[in-house]
Amino acid sequence: MTDSSSIAIEGLTGRANAAARQMAEADTTSKNEALLRMARLVGENREELIKANRDDMERAEGQGLPSALVNRLVFNEKKIDGRITSLEKIARLRDPVGQFRKIQRTDNGLLAGRMNVPLGVILMIYEARPHVTVNAGAFALKSGNAIICKGGSEAASCNGLLAGLWVCALGGAGLPPEAVQVVSLSHEDVDALLERSEDIDLVIPRGGKKLIETVAEKSRIPVIKHYEGVCNIYVGPDADTEKARKIILDSKLLMPAVCNAAETVLVDETMRPWLPELGEVLREHGVEIRGDEAVQEAIPDAKAASEEDWATEYLDKIYSVRVVGGPSEAIDHIAAFGSGHTDVIVTENYSIAERFLRQVDSSVVLVNASTMFCDGESLGMGAEIGISTDKLHARGPMGLEDLTTYKHVIRGEGQVMGDF
Amino acid sequence: MTDSSSIAIEGLTGRANAAARQMAEADTTSKNEALLRMARLVGENREELIKANRDDMERAEGQGLPSALVNRLVFNEKKIDGRITSLEKIARLRDPVGQFRKIQRTDNGLLAGRMNVPLGVILMIYEARPHVTVNAGAFALKSGNAIICKGGSEAASCNGLLAGLWVCALGGAGLPPEAVQVVSLSHEDVDALLERSEDIDLVIPRGGKKLIETVAEKSRIPVIKHYEGVCNIYVGPDADTEKARKIILDSKLLMPAVCNAAETVLVDETMRPWLPELGEVLREHGVEIRGDEAVQEAIPDAKAASEEDWATEYLDKIYSVRVVGGPSEAIDHIAAFGSGHTDVIVTENYSIAERFLRQVDSSVVLVNASTMFCDGESLGMGAEIGISTDKLHARGPMGLEDLTTYKHVIRGEGQVMGDF
Numbered sequence: 001m002t003d004s005s006s007i008a009i010e011g012l013t014g015r016a017n018a019a020a021r022q023m024a025e026a027d028t029t030s031k032n033e034a035l036l037r038m039a040r041l042v043g044e045n046r047e048e049l050i051k052a053n054r055d056d057m058e059r060a061e062g063q064g065l066p067s068a069l070v071n072r073l074v075f076n077e078k079k080i081d082g083r084i085t086s087l088e089k090i091a092r093l094r095d096p097v098g099q100f101r102k103i104q105r106t107d108n109g110l111l112a113g114r115m116n117v118p119l120g121v122i123l124m125i126y127e128a129r130p131h132v133t134v135n136a137g138a139f140a141l142k143s144g145n146a147i148i149c150k151g152g153s154e155a156a157s158c159n160g161l162l163a164g165l166w167v168c169a170l171g172g173a174g175l176p177p178e179a180v181q182v183v184s185l186s187h188e189d190v191d192a193l194l195e196r197s198e199d200i201d202l203v204i205p206r207g208g209k210k211l212i213e214t215v216a217e218k219s220r221i222p223v224i225k226h227y228e229g230v231c232n233i234y235v236g237p238d239a240d241t242e243k244a245r246k247i248i249l250d251s252k253l254l255m256p257a258v259c260n261a262a263e264t265v266l267v268d269e270t271m272r273p274w275l276p277e278l279g280e281v282l283r284e285h286g287v288e289i290r291g292d293e294a295v296q297e298a299i300p301d302a303k304a305a306s307e308e309d310w311a312t313e314y315l316d317k318i319y320s321v322r323v324v325g326g327p328s329e330a331i332d333h334i335a336a337f338g339s340g341h342t343d344v345i346v347t348e349n350y351s352i353a354e355r356f357l358r359q360v361d362s363s364v365v366l367v368n369a370s371t372m373f374c375d376g377e378s379l380g381m382g383a384e385i386g387i388s389t390d391k392l393h394a395r396g397p398m399g400l401e402d403l404t405t406y407k408h409v410i411r412g413e414g415q416v417m418g419d420f
Numbered sequence: 421m422t423d424s425s426s427i428a429i430e431g432l433t434g435r436a437n438a439a440a441r442q443m444a445e446a447d448t449t450s451k452n453e454a455l456l457r458m459a460r461l462v463g464e465n466r467e468e469l470i471k472a473n474r475d476d477m478e479r480a481e482g483q484g485l486p487s488a489l490v491n492r493l494v495f496n497e498k499k500i501d502g503r504i505t506s507l508e509k510i511a512r513l514r515d516p517v518g519q520f521r522k523i524q525r526t527d528n529g530l531l532a533g534r535m536n537v538p539l540g541v542i543l544m545i546y547e548a549r550p551h552v553t554v555n556a557g558a559f560a561l562k563s564g565n566a567i568i569c570k571g572g573s574e575a576a577s578c579n580g581l582l583a584g585l586w587v588c589a590l591g592g593a594g595l596p597p598e599a600v601q602v603v604s605l606s607h608e609d610v611d612a613l614l615e616r617s618e619d620i621d622l623v624i625p626r627g628g629k630k631l632i633e634t635v636a637e638k639s640r641i642p643v644i645k646h647y648e649g650v651c652n653i654y655v656g657p658d659a660d661t662e663k664a665r666k667i668i669l670d671s672k673l674l675m676p677a678v679c680n681a682a683e684t685v686l687v688d689e690t691m692r693p694w695l696p697e698l699g700e701v702l703r704e705h706g707v708e709i710r711g712d713e714a715v716q717e718a719i720p721d722a723k724a725a726s727e728e729d730w731a732t733e734y735l736d737k738i739y740s741v742r743v744v745g746g747p748s749e750a751i752d753h754i755a756a757f758g759s760g761h762t763d764v765i766v767t768e769n770y771s772i773a774e775r776f777l778r779q780v781d782s783s784v785v786l787v788n789a790s791t792m793f794c795d796g797e798s799l800g801m802g803a804e805i806g807i808s809t810d811k812l813h814a815r816g817p818m819g820l821e822d823l824t825t826y827k828h829v830i831r832g833e834g835q836v837m838g839d840f
Binding site for chain 2: 201
C-alpha cells in the first residue's frame with residue numbers, strides 16, 4: 001500500500017512506467033513463472049487471506065454497507081481455488097506480445113503486418129471483489145503491461161495481503177515488483193491520477209454505475225467502461241421449452257448479482273400457452289415475477305411490471321416478463337430497454353435465430369445458451385479482466401489480447417514512392 | 421450545409437442515428453453502388469469542384485491564412501483523379517460488416533466468434549483538405565456507419581459542392597442521404613456536439629495540434645487522435661548507402677508537409693564517413709541541415725541544431741541530423757524525441773534490424789523503406805481515413821475495419837453452467 005500525496009502519485013506512475021518498459025521486453029518464461037509463483041503463494045497463504053477477508057467483511061457489515069457490496073467482497077475457499085486455477089490457466093495461454101496479425105505482401109513488395117505490443121500502464125479502479133486484484137494483475141503481467149490496482153477501502157486487509165504476494169511472485173521470477181502495484185488512495189489522489197494522460201495508457205473502472213460515470217467524466221485518459229447489464233432472454237417461436245426452462249433458471253440463479261445475469265424474459269405470442277408452466281418453475285425457485293397484463297393473466301401471482309422494470313438491473317431473484325408479438329417486437333424491446341450487454345434467443349427456428357444474431361446490437365448475443373457464457377473463462381480467455389460495455393477497442397469479455405495494442409511492422413528492400 | 425442552432429444540432433444527430441440504423445443493415449451491393457456513383461459524380465463535376473476550390477484558395481490567401489494550410493486546401497485535377505481511384509478501390513474492398521474473426525468451438529461445445537458490426541455515428545472534425553470529405557464519407561458508408569463531416573470554413577465552397585454530390589450518390593443507390601452529412605458549424609455547436617456521447621460513437625479530429633487538443637479536451641465521446649509526426653530515419657551499421665540516400669530523399673521530398681514525412685536522420689557512428697556525401701545530396705535537393713557538432717564538422721554548411729530541433733515537425737525542407745553511438749542510442753533518441761508515429765532503420769544487419777523492429781514503440785516501424793509507406797493505400801486499405809497516433813482501437817493508418825466494432829456471437833444447443 002502506498003500512502004498518498006502528490007509526490008507519492010508521481011512516484012507511483014514513475015515506478016509503473018519504469019516497470020512497464022521492463023515488462024514489454026520480459027520473456028514469456030519469466031512471466032509464466034511469476035504467475036505460477038503467485039498461484040502457489042495464494043494457496044500457501046489461504047488461511048491468512050480468508051482471515052483478512054473476514055475482517056473486511058465484518059468491518060463492512062459493521063459500517064452498514066449495502067448487502068450487494070458485502071456479497072461481492074467474499075474471498076472464500078471456493079474463490080481462492082478459482083483464482084489458483086485461473087492463474088495456472090493464464091500461465092498456459094499463449095503470450096500475446098510479439099504475435100503477428102494481417103501479414104501481407106503489398107503491391108510494392110513490402111512485407112507488412114501488425115505486431116501485438118503491450119499498452120503500457122493500466123489503471124484499474126474497483127470496489128470490493130478482492131479476486132480482481134489477482135485477475136487484473138495476472139492479465140496485466142502476462143500481456144507485458146504494468147498495472148496500478150486501486151481497490152476499495154472495504155477490501156483493504158485482503159488487498160494488502162495480495163499486494164505483498166504479488167511483490168514476492170514478481171521478484172521471485174526476476175521481474176520488477178512494481179509491475180503490479182496495489183494501492184489505497186484518497187479521492188483527490190484518484191482524481192490526480194486520472195489527469196495523467198502522459199503516464200497512464202488505459203483506465204478500467206469496475207463497480208457501481210456511479211463509480212464508472214465519475215471515472216469516465218473526470219478522466220483525461222482513455223476509459224473502457226464496465227457498465228450494468230440489463231440482459232434479455234427471448235423465448236421465440238418454436239422454442240424448445242426444456243432448453244428455455246434451463247436457460248432461464250441458469251441465467252438468473254447461478255449468480256443473481258453479476259452483470260450478465262438475465263433480468264427480463266420476453267415470451268413470443270406463439271409461446272403464450274407455456275406461461276403457466278414458466279410461472280410454476282420460477283415460483284418453485286423463489287423468483288419473483290413482474291409481468292405485463294398477458295403475463296399477469298396467465299400467472300396469477302405475478303406482480304404488475306412498470307415501464308421502469310424493463311430497464312432495471314435487479315441483481316436479485318426477480319424477473320420481469322413480457323409477451324411480445326414476434327421477433328421484430330422482441331428486437332425492438334431489446335434495443336429500447338436492454339443495455340447492449342448480453343441477450344439470448346431460445347428457438348429451434350433457423351431463420352429467426354440468424355436474424356436475432358444479426359440484428360441485436362449487444363456485446364454478446366446467444367442462441368440456445370445461458371447468459372452465463374458471457375464469460376472470459378468459457379470463451380477460452382483463462383478468465384477475464386472485465387466485460388466491456390464500450391464499443392471501441394474491446395467489447396464484451398476482455399482477455400489478454402485486449403490489453404495489447406499493435407504496431408505496423410514493415411520490411412522493405414529499399415522501396416521508395418517517388419523518384420528523386 | 422446545415423445551419424446552426426441547438427435544435428439543428430438535435431436534428432443533425434437524430435438524422436445521423438436514423439441513417440446509421442439503416443446503414444447497418446444495408447447490403448454490400450447498394451453501398452458499392454453509392455461509392456461508384458460518387459466516383460462518377462466527382463468526375464462529372466470536376467470543373468465546378470476546381471472552380472469552387474479556387475474560390476476557397478483565393479479567399480484563404482486573401483485572409484492571409486498560413487501557407488501550410490492553404491497548401492492543404494488544394495483540390496486540383498490530380499487530387500480529384502486520386503479521389504475517383506480511391507472511391508473505386510473502396511468499392512472493390514471486401515465489406516467488413518458481418519465478417520467473423522476468432523471462431524472457436526469452446527470446451528462446452530458452444531460455437532463462438534466475433535462478428536464485425538458498424539460503430540454507428542462518426543463525427544469527423546477537420547481543417548482544409550476537401551479530399552477528406554470524400555475519403556471519410558466513403559469509408560464510413562462502406563463500413564455501414566453514418567458520418568457527420570465538420571469541415572473547416574476555409575473549404576466551404578468545395579465542401580458544399582461535395583455535400584450535394586454525396587446526397588445524390590446515396591439517394592441514387594437507395595441509401596439514406598443523411599448517411600454522409602457535410603456541415604459547417606460554429607465553435608459553440610461543435611462543443612455541443614462533443615457533449616452528445618449518447619448520439620455519437622466516435623470522434624476523429626484531423627488538423628493542427630491545437631484543433632486536436634481542443635477536441636480531445638472537450639469531448640465526452642471517445643476520440644481517436646491524429647497528432648503530428650516527428651519521424652526518424654536511422655542509418656544504422658552496414659547500411660546500404662544507396663538505399664539510405666533514396667529513402668532519406670523520398671521521406672522528405674515527396675510531400676514535406678504531411679505527418680509521415682521524416683524530420684530527423686540519425687547516422688550511426690560507423691557510418692560517419694558517409695556524412696559529407698549525405699550533405700552533398702541534401703544540398704542538391706535544397707534541403708536545409710541542422711546538425712550536432714559531428715555533423716557540422718563533416719558538412720560545413722550545416723547549421724547548429726538545438727535541443728528543440730530533435731522534437732520538431734518542420735513540415736518543410738529541413739532535416740535535423742545527429743550522429744549516434746549505436747542502435748541503443750538511436751532507439752533511446754527515438755523514444756525521447758520522436759512522436760511514436762513512423763520510424764525507419766536502414767541497415768543490412770539482420771539482428772540490428774530485428775531489434776529495431778521489436779524495440780521501437782511507434783505506430784509504424786520500417787526496415788529499408790520510405791516513411792511514405794505509412795499509408796493506407798500502400799497497405800491495401802484503398803486509402804485511409806487518417807493515421808491514428810493513439811494506442812487504443814486503432815494505431816497508424818486507419819482503414820475500413822477500424823470503423824467497425826464486433827459483437828460476440830455464440831451458438832448453443834441448450835448449454836447452461838449450473839444445474840437447476
